[in-house]
Amino acid sequence: MSLRLIKLNSGYSIPSVGMGCYNLPPAQTSSIVYEACKLGYRHFDTAVLYHNEAEVAQGISKYLQDHPGAKRLEFFYTTKVWDLQQGTAGTRKAVKDMVAKIGNLEYIDLLLLHSPLPGTKKRLESYAVLQEAVEAGHVRSVGVSNYGRHHVEELLQWSGLTHPPAVNQIEISPWVMRTELAQWCLAQGIHVEAYAPLTHGNRLAAPEPGLALAAACKKYGKSPAQVLVKWSLSKGYIPLPKSKTPSRLKENLEVNDFELTPDEIAGIDQPDSYDPTDWECTDAP
């Protein structure tokens, strides 16, 4: 399955669906990523926190090595600076370590600050280092994750900004929609990556008959996971579904042969729900 490409404000393009790489079984991570490449994945989302950057990069590199027709520029590798690495010295060291881990990939497509939690001073110091990494050619696009509007505004108003954030990666599913923040980011030219688009798996077991999600699954012959990926794409987001299971990886990409109607999308929306799966820091000071 081929993925649509979305143009970022950096000038580079990002595949519209990414494979979430959190919590993959460590010994199998590179082979799962290799399998994902075979299935058509071209975008991978890892982080220092996930302790698998080298394995994710190895899976992509091996695929490139084994498939001479495939080109590095078709692949998109994201990683994230962890909170404890924020601040000038910490982030410089973090970037050096990340670059050492990508091996043959040569550059990082997208480098994010994982969260705003370390506070204004460290956030801006670290962002300055991300910009240095772009200038040095180690990184192509930069961005943020778990940023609320006030964090993004702080960055957009900062006198040192030379490379505006290309994305804000935030948790979005029908049960944590964040419509205002997401639409505002899009209006600033900042793409929205939707993490935990499958609710961590929590809400995938046979949705209650009568719910719009169940009705859409039935109408299109699709699984709840496929409808949730499509819901996210229909909103203009870049979903990052994770699976360690090849059959599910395949399933989660098979979303090009149906379209949800505006009424179906509105029916799946749960605007009154607020149920994040992991952590919440968009409201941090």
Ligand SMILES: NC(=O)C1=CN([C@@H]2O[C@H](COP(=O)(O)OP(=O)(O)OC[C@H]3O[C@@H](n4cnc5c(N)ncnc54)[C@H](OP(=O)(O)O)[C@@H]3O)[C@@H](O)[C@H]2O)C=CC1
């Ligand atoms: N920036 C941030 O702070 C955060 C970023 N992320 C990013 O987002 C990614 C996705 O989020 P994540 O929390 O992993 O959760 P997801 O919402 O992607 O859900 C993953 C779970 O759903 C299961 N699953 C996947 N596909 C299917 C399917 N077709 N049918 C049934 N079950 C399925 C998986 O099982 P199995 O693997 O066993 O197949 C796994 O248990 C992360 O991997 C990470 O890259 C996530 C959280 C925070």
Ligand SMILES: O=C1Nc2ccccc2C1=O
């Ligand atoms: O993928 C992730 N899962 C998490 C759980 C807690 C904090 C951050 C994350 C991730 O980035």
